[in-house]
Amino acid sequence: MGRMQDKVCLVTGGASGIGLATTKAFAREGGIVVLADLDEAAGREVVGGLGEPASFLALDVTDEAAWETGIAQVVARYGRLDVLVNNAGILSGTDVVSTTMEEWRRVMAVNADGPFLGCKHAVAAMAEVGGGSIVNVASMASYSGAPPLVAYAASKAVVRSLTQTTAVYCMDQRNGVRCNSVHPGPIATPMTGLQSGQELPGLGAAGAPEDVANGILYLASDEARHVNGTALVIDNAITAR
Ligand SMILES: NC(=O)c1ccc[n+]([C@@H]2O[C@H](COP(=O)([O-])OP(=O)(O)OC[C@H]3O[C@@H](n4cnc5c(N)ncnc54)[C@H](O)[C@@H]3O)[C@@H](O)[C@H]2O)c1
Known part of the structure; x- marks a missing residue:
């Protein structure tokens, strides 16, 4: 029995980086992975490597109608949805003075609206x-x-608050849904262009995508059945300083 045996797991941004490591970890542990991404070519290639019963879902996380259709398709195909990892995200490197409204809205749409829509549906x-x-x-x-990183950091603070509020709502509803967040430090993915183990001034070594995927795996699994509304920091002591 794998740690995710027969659980239907939707992972957004599953074609690259942390999402890719997460889809592989879920599949290794017996999960039924639905890889959702904007990047259809990369996503389908990953799914081909995972084999049945994994599948690809073309999803732009900013599009509410696509979320509704996508989740309905997952439920129609597999009978239910057990796990959602709201992982898709984009980076933006501008400060509070130079960030345009357009850039602020672009980052918020993917990094904050996306997880909100995912949680909602x-x-x-x-x-x-x-x-x-x-x-x-x-x-x-x-x-x-x-x-x-003004827009990026603010969007991730939205995710932290969204997580806590969703968890409390679900607990009050007694609906059996848990909601937790992970908070990585610098990780070697295409988003950062870092190498795993690369030393960063004042921050230590960059982590590997699997370091985050292992935390996601724990929170997604039944091992964390009493863990709800928590924030798991995975940064090798950067925020502890
Ligand atoms: N890499 C890091 O150092 C780091 C640190 C902290 C948090 N994070 C967060 O981890 C998550 C994954 O980051 P990563 O480093 O693996 O990035 P990545 O760029 O390697 O992968 C992101 C994936 O999200 C997909 N994506 C982007 N916009 C999308 C959209 N609108 N709809 C659907 N899919 C979309 C991309 O196609 C890509 O496959 C992000 O939320 C990021 O903010 C990353």
């Missing part, structure tokens, strides 16, 4: 089958000032 679908687990991928940037 997944909670409803999960509640119908007695529960499930949502893991939102935030960032250590949600905890402190990050001058060159």
